[in-house]
Amino acid sequence: MSQAADEVRLKFERSRCHLAELEDRIKSYLDREPFGVQPEEDETTGDLVYLVEVREPPPVALSLPLGDAVHCARSALDYLAWRLVIAGGGTPGINTMFPISETEKKFNGSFEGRLLGASASAVAAVQALRPFRGGDDRFWRLHRLDIEDKHRLLVPVGAAHTSVNVSFTFAGMDPDFAGVDPVVVGLNPADRQYPLQNGAEVYRVMKAARQSAAQGIGASHSFTFDVAFGEGIIVSGEPIMPTLADLIRDVESAVVPLFQFLN
Known part of the structure; x- marks a missing residue:
């Protein structure tokens, strides 16, 4: 494997370090038993109803390793795009990035410009991944999480x-x-x-x-x-772990075939 591929993997590895910190913090929080359940009789129906007691809300600080994990994984993709351009004999610029779009139409109208200078084979391989919403949604989810984290905490x-x-x-x-x-x-x-x-x-x-x-x-x-x-996030309501860990792992696995175009 090339040095460039190793460097891309290092960025994903850094993302996993943040995931490990996040998982430890979540476990520590849940070990404090922040939620309780109390039974109560429904006088109208005679049913026994279990009601939740929130003793401690999730710490806002959990959003920091969460956002760091997301950003490291997304930046690994951009670094991969940068190295694909270099390997193709081009010169990366301000527009060089791993193309991920909201729609297939937007993707088709911009992906070549994001990889200007990369080999035709590499560009075709990226296109085949379908990294847009409605294609391979895993890329879109990671991309949106990164954008949201730039503007607000993923609480x-x-x-x-x-x-x-x-x-x-x-x-x-x-x-x-x-x-x-x-x-x-x-x-x-x-x-x-x-x-x-x-x-x-x-x-x-x-x-x-x-x-x-x-x-x-x-x-x-x-x-x-x-x-x-939390609410309003593209993966709202889904458990942070393992949702985020699975997402980052799957995205990394999906781009491994692109390493053949690196030098």
């Missing part, structure tokens, strides 16, 4: 519960069930409910299910929470 929010684990016990039904281990059912809610607010309903046990419990089927509930991208 994380308390994400809705990622899963609800229900543990069923049957010992109360019949003595024969006394030695049976609890059955645990993991549920993944479709509505991630972000950002989490105090008093938000995260789970509901219907009245009929509560009546079953009175007949000997016991059930206990546990909840897990996450940290998500």
